[in-house]
Amino acid sequence: MSDEQVAAPTNRRRISQRGIATRDRILDAANRLMLVRGVNATTLDDIREASQTSKSQLYHHFADKQELVRALVSYRGALVLQRERAGLERLRSFSGLVRWRNALVQANSLNNGKYGCGLGSMTLELSDQDEQARSALSETFAAWERLISDGLHRMRDSGLLRQDADPEKLATGLMAALQGGYLLANAAHNVAPMEVALDMALEHIKSFLVQPSEEPTR
Amino acid sequence: MSDEQVAAPTNRRRISQRGIATRDRILDAANRLMLVRGVNATTLDDIREASQTSKSQLYHHFADKQELVRALVSYRGALVLQRERAGLERLRSFSGLVRWRNALVQANSLNNGKYGCGLGSMTLELSDQDEQARSALSETFAAWERLISDGLHRMRDSGLLRQDADPEKLATGLMAALQGGYLLANAAHNVAPMEVALDMALEHIKSFLVQPSEEPTR
DNA sequence: CACCGGATGGACTCCAAGGTCCCGTTTTCC
DNA sequence: GGAAAACGGGACCTTGGAGTCCATCCGGTG
Numbered sequence A, B: 001m002s003d004e005q006v007a008a009p010t011n012r013r014r015i016s017q018r019g020i021a022t023r024d025r026i027l028d029a030a031n032r033l034m035l036v037r038g039v040n041a042t043t044l045d046d047i048r049e050a051s052q053t054s055k056s057q058l059y060h061h062f063a064d065k066q067e068l069v070r071a072l073v074s075y076r077g078a079l080v081l082q083r084e085r086a087g088l089e090r091l092r093s094f095s096g097l098v099r100w101r102n103a104l105v106q107a108n109s110l111n112n113g114k115y116g117c118g119l120g121s122m123t124l125e126l127s128d129q130d131e132q133a134r135s136a137l138s139e140t141f142a143a144w145e146r147l148i149s150d151g152l153h154r155m156r157d158s159g160l161l162r163q164d165a166d167p168e169k170l171a172t173g174l175m176a177a178l179q180g181g182y183l184l185a186n187a188a189h190n191v192a193p194m195e196v197a198l199d200m201a202l203e204h205i206k207s208f209l210v211q212p213s214e215e216p217t218r
Numbered sequence C: 001c002a003c004c005g006g007a008t009g010g011a012c013t014c015c016a017a018g019g020t021c022c023c024g025t026t027t028t029c030c
Numbered sequence D: 001g002g003a004a005a006a007c008g009g010g011a012c013c014t015t016g017g018a019g020t021c022c023a024t025c026c027g028g029t030g
Helices: A017-037 A044-050 A055-061 A065-088 A094-109 A118-126 A131-157 A167-188 A192-206 B017-037 B044-050 B055-061 B065-088 B094-109 B118-126 B131-157 B167-188 B192-206
Strands: none
Touching (some): A017 A044, A017 A118, A044 A055, A094 A131, A118 A167, A131 B167, A167 B131, A192 B167, B017 B065, B044 B055, B044 B065, B167 B192
């Protein structure tokens, strides 16, 4: 969860550069394939072929498929948080949120809403099947929401947001709108619902902005 | 999609009462099992056992697993729409929306947010794997949103909602909040995020209510 | 009441996919 | 530079689960 490296190897024995590269190729292939086909519908042979490795490599680096999936959960979590950190850690204004929204929408519109969020798509498939994966995903969502709520806290501290705004709840609402938007966009193969959902959440946050016309006494 | 009966049999030959009962038992078992384990992780043997039928029954009523899944999509769609129609077709006030929200939250809190929405959980698993299932799910979501937007239209026509409220967009936003809320609640095994998400959407709708203090000239 | 087609049970086949193993190659460390 | 261990290829094993088949049962109809 909290590793700096994107792909954290199970460090129980020495590992060479080549080994790390192979492990990353496997994870990368699993990442791509499982995003479009789903976890259960992707076979190890698919991954072996796409990653240009062999069966023994898979089992050299991962005990079994479940462990590979768990590693993928960390891998994706790290990727998403890294990307989101870049977009959110300097968030200080409402227009920053709008830019963030636009980037997500644009990325998802490239494939007409298909595939959805890498984390959300795993969640429904894994959460009732692998408790460990579920809790890791849950923590990743929490960390993601924290990136948002931290930004909102900064906005509140600087007087942009009213004092009665609750950054945590706003962040949860925004995340739910994002994930629900991904899901509806995926079902419709069209980004429009995702835009509507995000705009609703942003509008809601906007309603907590201190109006320039208000508080003129300060 | 638009059948009145919950379980619409493939009417290519005559079918007895007993046959219908068996088909329903199969669909009902598939419904329950696939909700908790997911579609791909549920085997036909699981369904056979849970429905107290035999292999020949499954293949007597459904050509293969894919067709069973597609039938399940219709089955669930009909169930959800039937349930939602009961709760939404007389929607005329904001407090009606709150009651609707409370019913959903309470139902989901019974299992601590697990399993999520029957439609949403299938969507991410099937939409990139079975185009026919995807479009059926998409239509079901659209019909569900229409139940909401129809209610909002009634509220707008009766002067409760401002004229600049867009019932379709509000309904989409509410649905996204609901689905995203289900997803986060499922990940967290806790209904709280779902409540926050729904409250955000309701708050947003509330902001379009005609204020009693406003429009006093009418 | 005899017949026929749908309904049913359950053994069986077959294959895809997870997992094992062996042996050769490369890297690392002393 | 040599031993030990990581890395790698791919044939092979095993099993779970989808799908088939056939004998039997039942129930409606002439």
